[in-house]
Amino acid sequence: MSLDAFPWLIGLSTALFMLGAMGVLIRRNPLVVFMSIELMLNAVNLAFVTFGRYLNSQEGQVFAFMVVVVAASEVVVGLALITTVFRTGRDMDVDDLSEMRE
Amino acid sequence: MNVLAGIVGVLALISAIGVVSFRSTIYCALSLVTNMVFLAVLFLLLNAQFLAAVQIIIYAGAVMVLFVFIIALLSPGSEDTPRLDLRFMVGLVAVFYVTLQIFFLVGNGITYDKSATACATQQQAQQKQCAADPLHGSQTGQASNGQSLTYYPDDVNAVGNVQVVGGQLFTTFLLPFEITSLLLFVAAIGAVYLTRHHVTGSRRT
Numbered sequence: 131m132s133l134d135a136f137p138w139l140i141g142l143s144t145a146l147f148m149l150g151a152m153g154v155l156i157r158r159n160p161l162v163v164f165m166s167i168e169l170m171l172n173a174v175n176l177a178f179v180t181f182g183r184y185l186n187s188q189e190g191q192v193f194a195f196m197v198v199v200v201a202a203s204e205v206v207v208g209l210a211l212i213t214t215v216f217r218t219g220r221d222m223d224v225d226d227l228s229e230m231r232e
Numbered sequence: 233m234n235v236l237a238g239i240v241g242v243l244a245l246i247s248a249i250g251v252v253s254f255r256s257t258i259y260c261a262l263s264l265v266t267n268m269v270f271l272a273v274l275f276l277l278l279n280a281q282f283l284a285a286v287q288i289i290i291y292a293g294a295v296m297v298l299f300v301f302i303i304a305l306l307s308p309g310s311e312d313t314p315r316l317d318l319r320f321m322v323g324l325v326a327v328f329y330v331t332l333q334i335f336f337l338v339g340n341g342i343t344y345d346k347s348a349t350a351c352a353t354q355q356q357a358q359q360k361q362c363a364a365d366p367l368h369g370s371q372t373g374q375a376s377n378g379q380s381l382t383y384y385p386d387d388v389n390a391v392g393n394v395q396v397v398g399g400q401l402f403t404t405f406l407l408p409f410e411i412t413s414l415l416l417f418v419a420a421i422g423a424v425y426l427t428r429h430h431v432t433g434s435r436r437t
Contacts, residue, residue, distance in 0.1 A: 134234070135234055135237055137338045137339060138237075138238075138241065139237075139241070139274070139278075140334075140338045141334075141335055141338050142241045142244065142245065144331060144334040144335065144338070145245060145248075145331065146244065146245065146248050146267075148327050148328075148330065148331040149245075149248045149249060149251070149252055150248070150251075150252075151323075151327050152252055152323075152324065152327050153251060153252035155320055155323040155324065155327070156252065156320065157252070159257055159308055161257050161260075161261075161299065161302065161303060161306075161308065162251075162257060162260050164299075165251055165260050165261065165264050165299065166251065166252065168264060168291070168295065169248055169251055169252075169264065169267065172267065172268060172271050172287075172291070175271070175283070175287075176271055176274060176275075179274075179275055179278050179280045179283060180278060182280075183278045183279055183280070183385070186384055186385070188388070188396055188397060188400050189400070190280075191280050191282065191283050191393075191397050192397060192400050192401055192404075192405050194280070194283055195282075195283065195286065195397070195401070196405075196408060196412060198283075198286055198287070198290055198291070199412045199415065199416065200412075200415065201291075201295070202290055202294065202295060202416075202419075203415050203416055203418075203419030204419075205295050205298060205299075206298070206419045206420065206422075206423045207419050207422045207423055207426070209298055209299070209302050209423075210422065210423040210426035210427045211426055212302060212306070213302060213305065213306065213426075213427055214426050214427060216306055217306075222306065222308040
């Protein structure tokens with residue numbers, strides 16, 4: 131890919147990140163909120179790899195690998211929390227969660 | 233190459249919009265899988281072969297299988313309506329403001345010193361030549377050396393992307409890599425702790 135694609139890729143990464151942020155804000159289903167967080171992490175990965183490519187460096191890929199690991203562990207803990215909280219058949223709505231408020 | 237990147241980028245954007253806007257949870261998961269596959273194609277175009285494979289295996293494989301399992305287990309029946317209150321409006325305005333700011337910065341502001349990054353090698357004689365085309369690595373004849381941490385794509389591809397990334401992981405980034413294993417260990421323990429059966433029945437979560 132030529133050097134001209136660099137701002138487009140960073141723009142795509144920004145757009146994906148902001149779509150993920152909007153999903154976190156809009157959606158009520160906690161599973162979809164988690165998927166939006168995954169979308170944001172993927173957008174950050176794309177930015178890392180793009181910068182690493184255009185700076186002739188490998189650190190971007192290494193750090194994106196770390197981000198993948200962090201995302202995997204975050205999904206494991208988050209889905210465990212979701213199954214624990216919503217196992218009793220209540221509505222899947224993040225606005226109803228108030229156990230940790232007091 | 234640029235045409236392919238453009239097509240894949242547009243498709244990734246469409247599938248990301250699908251993640252946010254689909255009403256059904258399983259459709260969201262499916263479009264997230266497509267988004268990850270398109271991003272893996274972009275990683276391939278950006279000379280990150282190892283990360284593309286990791287993206288497909290871990291994200292589109294393991295993580296999304298976990299998501300689909302949880303969707304099947306919990307079966308979220310009620311379709312959620314998007315919330316449209318004041319908090320959401322403020323958040324939406326903030327999101328669009330930040331997006332436009334970053335687009336503006338990408339279009340105008342973000343630059344980097346091509347000559348400084350491309351010529352951080354010991355080949356002083358060919359410095360001007362590699363400044364003319366910083367992305368083409370083989371013309372400098374400079375192997376990937378650990379001192380300057382400059383890896384030209386052709387050199388990396390000659391050695392192998394997996395070898396270079398693995399070498400970085402086990403030399404320069406050894407401590408973060410080991411801390412990563414600790415993080416995975418803690419996450420596994422946390423998942424087992426959170427989902428264990430309460431035998432005594434005295435404690436409800």
